[in-house]
């Protein structure tokens with residue numbers, strides 16, 4: 001009896017060489033980097049008691065404090081929405097200028113992408129620190145920070161979406177005698193709109209979370225209150241802030257996840 | 265009395281940037297109102313030929329005139345005005361899938377408006393009625409508000425024809441318009457093109473793969489091979505043997 005010829009796995013495939021080597025390298029890297037940065041994993045466990053202590057002190061939330069933090073929480077959400085919207089709106093023209101299927105000039109694309117790469121390298125906390133220094137403590141600094149942060153992130157996501165579109169409708173609109181802007185409006189926008197909204201919501205989620213931390217630097221919103229309560233060792237208030245923030249983040253995540261599922 | 269040709273090729277060459285010869289020394293005239301079918305093997309240069317007429321492709325040398333005007337140097341507004349009078353139908357329909365049939369059809373009219381009006385969707389009542397009439401001509405008026413991607417292939421191609429009608433074109437270029445359709449819908453699309461040719465006097469130029477269709481609809485058949493014009497006969501003079509020779513690979517004609 002003869003068996004039909006089946007392809008043979010190579011020696012490398014049979015012994016899963018790639019997987020094993022990869023794992024070993026990863027473990028070595030982990031150990032080496034914790035050595036070099038001086039991270040003491042043991043300390044995490046030895047100080048566990050302090051962590052428990054904090055939890056105990058936070059376990060009696062000052063519920064009447066809720067009324068005080070509703071306003072700053074709303075401000076945090078508004079900051080996130082405003083910052084994300086401004087950033088995403090600014091990102092659209094830059095995404096168009098970065099898309100290789102729309103812009104044939106390598107130079108123009110290159111310069112735009114370089115600019116976007118630079119924006120993306122700026123850490124959001126650094127931005128917040130700078131803008132708090134410029135605009136003073138308050139939500140303006142937060143909004144500007146979030147707008148720039150969203151701009152950098154969304155513009156890249158956007159141009160990658162644009163590069164996947166079907167070029168047929170563009171060809172048709174071009175043959176009709178449409179102007180460049182009309183072509184983009186009629187043939188590009190409908191193809192990307194849903195994915196744009198989806199990425200917008202995704203960025204909004206991230207920004208709601210980020211804006212609580214930014215507030216810590218004085219950039220407005222709930223973070224300011226978080227910082228105050230921690231400084232005053234008023235952990236019963238801290239507990240309320242954390243719980244309330246958690247609820248807001250969960251609700252925003254839920255809404256945006258639902259919308260994104262509907263859209264895609 | 266002989267009328268001036270609507271389109272005229274004079275010694276046209278097209279070499280792609282990578283060195284591929286697209287068209288080689290093409291010279292011929294197309295009289296107004298003709299139903300011209302272009303045949304040839306895949307890669308012969310049919311699509312290239314069609315796209316030089318509305319300047320979707322640039323030629324390397326030679327001259328193309330449309331209504332006795334050389335088109336080589338058109339750019340910006342004059343190029344858009346040229347394209348406005350030339351409709352184009354594609355093998356893949358090229359509709360905006362997520363948009364309504366109405367919006368797709370109206371998009372054929374955008375060159376009559378300044379850009380900002382097209383963006384705001386400020387089409388005149390007359391043009392909205394024209395969209396309905398264009399759809400009636402392809403028997404799809406009931407699909408006005410349907411999303412384009414909910415239609416069958418044949419229906420989509422007819423929407424594409426309605427879009428072209430919105431341009432009020434003098435010429436229609438169709439690049440293998442039925443290559444992805446079944447025989448029945450093929451007939452409705454080809455019949456529609458024929459009706460526009462006969463009733464509206466639109467000059468129609470169609471690239472076809474099928475010899476049978478070419479013989480059924482053409483007033484005249486031209487054949488391309490490797491970018492060269494190797495055949496050119498009015499339909500009365502076309503024989504089966506001629507067409508077979510165009511499709512026979514490697515053989516000298």
Ligand SMILES: Nc1ncnc2c1ncn2[C@@H]1O[C@H](COP(=O)(O)OP(=O)(O)O)[C@@H](O)[C@H]1O
Nearest residue numbers: 280282284285286305306307308309310311312
């Ligand atoms: N954008 C392009 N760049 C380089 N070569 C091309 C391009 N488009 C078409 N060609 C080549 O030009 C020749 C003619 O192509 P085409 O006009 O599409 O033929 P047909 O439509 O008859 O199948 C082919 O050899 C094709 O590979």
Ligand SMILES: [Mg+2]
Nearest residue numbers: 310311312439
């Ligand atoms: Mg072709």
